[in-house]
Amino acid sequence: MxxxxxxxxxxxxxxxxxxxxxxxxxxxxxxxxxxxxxxxxxxxxxxxxxxxxARDVVVPIAVYKRVTAYSTLFAVLTVVLGFVLLDAATLQVSLTRRFVVGAFGLVGIVPAETLLTALFSVLGIASIVLGAGVYVLGSRFRAAGMEAENGNSQDDDPEV
Incomplete structure (x- = not known):
């Protein structure tokens, strides 16, 4: 062989x-x-x-500022909304749950308690995952000049 x-x-x-x-x-x-x-x-x-x-995207500073600001804002709001929905799923007396039950009651629909619990739970977890995903994707953007080893442009500034 x-x-x-x-x-x-x-x-x-x-x-x-x-x-x-x-x-x-x-x-x-x-x-x-x-x-x-x-x-x-x-x-x-x-x-x-x-x-x-290797996965970072280098963009102009104006785009970097907008992407960072809005993606962080959206991520924080969706994560907080997710926890509010989880709170509504676990507490039968939460304000969110009362509001939803009252809104359904105005149109003549009476949802079952287990259905509301499942719906709030799924929506809450989905909202938290969405917020985390948006934050991760938004953190991939870098402005020109931020290619330092740790991604902090202040480390290269001689004035500090």
Whole structure:
């Protein structure tokens, strides 16, 4: 038998595909510039730990300010709303639950208590998850000049 690498079926592995895979790995870059020529363990570790910031989106400062402000505001409001809905699901005497039951009563609908509990619970958890997702996505944006290792532009400021 030869010394050629084999796959699980026992046949020799395709050398061209192995060379293409190693070339693709070695042509990756750390920061989007020209290819480095080798895939070092340090750059792989940096990406795995999140310090490479490979998923960040660099935008103009005006866009960064708007995205950061509005996404944080929306995230906070939806998380607070989620907890209010969870409160309404667990307390039979909450103001939110009374308001919803009263609104349904005005149109002649009397929802079951278990239905309201389930509805408030699902909506509350969904609202919290939505707020967390928006915050995570909003935190991916960076302004030009914020590409420092920890993402804090003040660390590079000589005046501090």
């Amino acid at each position: 030869s010394d050629a690498p084999t796959d699980r079926s026992g046949s020799p592995a395709d050398d061209d595909s192995a060379r293409e895979a190693s070339t693709a790995v070695s042509s990756r870059t750390n920061d989007g510039d020209a290819p480095t020529g080798d895939a070092s363990a340090e750059s792989v570790d940096a990406r795995a730990s999140g310090s490479g910031r």
